[in-house]
Amino acid sequence: MDARKRQIYQYIFSLILITGILSTYPKAYMVNNVLILLFILTSLFIKREEPFSFVAVSFSTVAAIAFFSQFYIFGFESISVNGKYWTLVLIALLLLATNKIDKVLTFEDLVLLNVAILPVLFLMGGFDTTWQGRITTEYLNPNIQGMAVFLGFMVSLINIIEKNKVLLSLVIFMSCTTFLVMSGSRQNMIFMLIGMSHVMLVVLFTRNYFRKNNLLKKIIIVSASTVFGLVVCYYFLSLMLKRFGITSIAELMAIISSGGVEYSAGERLSYIFASVSSIFHYPFGVGFGNVGFGIEQFGDPSFKIVNNAHSLFAEMIFSGGFIGYIIWILLLSYISFLCLKKENIRKYGYMPLYLFSASFISPLLSFKIFWVLLVVLEMQLRKNTLIKRVESS
Numbered sequence: 576m577d578a579r580k581r582q583i584y585q586y587i588f589s590l591i592l593i594t595g596i597l598s599t600y601p602k603a604y605m606v607n608n609v610l611i612l613l614f615i616l617t618s619l620f621i622k623r624e625e626p627f628s629f630v631a632v633s634f635s636t637v638a639a640i641a642f643f644s645q646f647y648i649f650g651f652e653s654i655s656v657n658g659k660y661w662t663l664v665l666i667a668l669l670l671l672a673t674n675k676i677d678k679v680l681t682f683e684d685l686v687l688l689n690v691a692i693l694p695v696l697f698l699m700g701g702f703d704t705t706w707q708g709r710i711t712t713e714y715l716n717p718n719i720q721g722m723a724v725f726l727g728f729m730v731s732l733i734n735i736i737e738k739n740k741v742l743l744s745l746v747i748f749m750s751c752t753t754f755l756v757m758s759g760s761r762q763n764m765i766f767m768l769i770g771m772s773h774v775m776l777v778v779l780f781t782r783n784y785f786r787k788n789n790l791l792k793k794i795i796i797v798s799a800s801t802v803f804g805l806v807v808c809y810y811f812l813s814l815m816l817k818r819f820g821i822t823s824i825a826e827l828m829a830i831i832s833s834g835g836v837e838y839s840a841g842e843r844l845s846y847i848f849a850s851v852s853s854i855f856h857y858p859f860g861v862g863f864g865n866v867g868f869g870i871e872q873f874g875d876p877s878f879k880i881v882n883n884a885h886s887l888f889a890e891m892i893f894s895g896g897f898i899g900y901i902i903w904i905l906l907l908s909y910i911s912f913l914c915l916k917k918e919n920i921r922k923y924g925y926m927p928l929y930l931f932s933a934s935f936i937s938p939l940l941s942f943k944i945f946w947v948l949l950v951v952l953e954m955q956l957r958k959n960t961l962i963k964r965v966e967s968s
Contacts, residue, residue: 618672631670645862690727717758773925849874860896
């Protein structure tokens, strides 16, 4: 009976990953939420085998603080009608349920499962392009889902280099690369450059990365990575030129230096500064659903007031105040510490810089799949460390 429950648990979890990347498509979003509720209910009948995840506990703490701060400032009625806050509750329960057993697929398998629908969408014609040449679709948000697609890009790339699930990884790598490059998103380009730099450095400085033809393969991979990076930068710059209706890189740089292009960057900085300022007036935050209130009170009036801080860092502070800020630091430090251990750095060494940069340019607090994958990554890193410890003893 227990084995049957575990199968159902893992099956529902896999479906959550498959549908999770389509969160901007209304029907898939509803299906994903129903699956999450079923998964949480199923987990109640599963005995906990793993210690509590630090990521899951940290997120749940922020959700709890967001509840009390919102209740204290705006009253219970604001919570009862605030759909955004209840999203945090749902994610907290999902993360605690995810962390119950260790017999789940690996982080790499789950990442590939999460982006496996991309090749299908390309074959079905689920994508289109704007006049600027940027990819567009009703199914995915190139910025938010770009976070998960980048992980698919990295996992499939490392699999190809290490000859692991080569055919599947090649298909997914091509799909992820096409999506990330054609999205025209600056954050996606930054992520790709971080990932490619990591691959080059690991291959180059690991003494015997390959068992056969080590030097030749290193030269090929480093050369291919360099060319790939140049092509990505060139294509991205061409999209930028089309986007702003200019004809040369020199003209683009002149506009950037004058501040004409970087309104969105200034907007994000304004929201970050507003969140830091809010700590001195609301030390326990204003609640996740009241980001707009915090921006209105403490933000630069020259930027628009929105309910999206465009930054996980700002979201954590608006939601949890100084405790949210401390939790953000502890989360980054803990995951970075695990990733940079000798047994993990080869596959996951890019994660600290990726997570740090993503914290300032992406609104991730309510992105369910991001947190699920982060919990699974934590479990994978801890398991790798434990195996290494046992082998060394």
